[in-house]
Amino acid sequence: MCENSDAILLGAVGGPKWDQNPPELRPEKGLLRIRKHFDLFANLRPVKAFPSLLDASPLKREVAENVDLMIVRELTGGVYFGEPRMRTENGAIDTTVYSKAEVERIVENAFELARLRGGGKLCSVDKANVLETSRLWREVVEAKKKEYPDVIVEHNLVDSVAMKLITNPGHYDVVVTENMFGDILSDEASVITGSLGVLPSASIRGDNFGLYEPVHGSAPEIAGQGVANPAATILSVAMMLQYSFGLKEEAAEIERAVSAVFDDGYFTADLARDGSRILSTNEWTDKVINEIDTSFVSQSIMTTYI
Ligand code: IPM
Ligand code: MG
Numbered sequence: 001m002c003e004n005s006d007a008i009l010l011g012a013v014g015g016p017k018w019d020q021n022p023p024e025l026r027p028e029k030g031l032l033r034i035r036k037h038f039d040l041f042a043n044l045r046p047v048k049a050f051p052s053l054l055d056a057s058p059l060k061r062e063v064a065e066n067v068d069l070m071i072v073r074e075l076t077g078g079v080y081f082g083e084p085r086m087r088t089e090n091g092a093i094d095t096t097v098y099s100k101a102e103v104e105r106i107v108e109n110a111f112e113l114a115r116l117r118g119g120g121k122l123c124s125v126d127k128a129n130v131l132e133t134s135r136l137w138r139e140v141v142e143a144k145k146k147e148y149p150d151v152i153v154e155h156n157l158v159d160s161v162a163m164k165l166i167t168n169p170g171h172y173d174v175v176v177t178e179n180m181f182g183d184i185l186s187d188e189a190s191v192i193t194g195s196l197g198v199l200p201s202a203s204i205r206g207d208n209f210g211l212y213e214p215v216h217g218s219a220p221e222i223a224g225q226g227v228a229n230p231a232a233t234i235l236s237v238a239m240m241l242q243y244s245f246g247l248k249e250e251a252a253e254i255e256r257a258v259s260a261v262f263d264d265g266y267f268t269a270d271l272a273r274d275g276s277r278i279l280s281t282n283e284w285t286d287k288v289i290n291e292i293d294t295s296f297v298s299q300s301i302m303t304t305y306i
Helices: 027-037 051-056 100-117 132-147 158-167 179-193 231-243 248-263 281-291 299-305
Strands: 042-048 068-074 086-088 091-093 121-126 152-157 174-177 200-204 210-214
Touching: 042 100, 042 179, 042 231, 051 248, 068 100, 068 179, 100 121, 100 132, 100 174, 121 132, 121 158, 121 179, 132 152, 152 158, 158 179, 174 179, 200 231, 210 231, 231 248, 231 281, 248 281
Parallel strands: 068 174, 121 152, 121 174
Antiparallel strands: 042 068, 042 200, 086 091, 200 210
8 A cells, every 4th residue: 555655654663562462473573664665864853932822841941942953863774674583582683774875865854954954064963982883873974974064064973962962952953863873862851842743754766756654652551532733743744745746835734833832822632731721632633623714725735635
């Protein structure tokens, strides 16, 4: 089905029901296979402060309010897919593997984004004081930088970035890193702005095809209670309109609608605080749907997708 589609919208996967399954039969494995199969090597995870969510941030308002960064995570290489990989009686092996070409294409993607976003700053994250793959990564960034004299580049070690994302997140614009570091840093960065429940992601490969999914997991502990935050999934649809269908204004309208519902003081339970109005997942979604200016939605999308 995915092969015959122009884009994939994916719900979060995983849960205790499958925890006892052998690794090959876990839903996470299916997600990783889809990413690999379609060569979706560039995972874009934007982290932007919604002003009305800042009270839910664990950081001080003045630290969190200027955050507008994009994590560009390599998604189809590194330790997630490297061989050998095995479990023996007395140990286990995972292997981090990167080819130069794999690093080049993601780094190029990040440079292009840094250029497009206007901020023009690129932070490349590695562990070059320890890892060979990181030394290769750093070399590739240094070589690519010559083609982008307008982009300011810095190299930073992943442990240091983990700290600075908390002490000074406003410093970052585009952050590019390998698969595993990107997985960890994107969860960390997500809470800066209030809730992991509001962060979308796009996994793309350079043409229009892409997979769109919330950054958060499936949260099985709250399943069926109507307390999940649908914002990340709704915003993932906005990213889909933008990247796969070139519908930038429609994407911006969805983002505006989400922001407006927050500004009106409506939240799901994860963002509850004094004076806020808590809605169920469905009620909150209806608010967003009502807020979207449909007269604005262009004819092309109406005829194709409705
Ligand atoms: C993510 C998730 C996945 C990952 C899991 C579910 C395999 O944590 O998309 O960040 O590690 O890539
Ligand atoms: Mg993750």
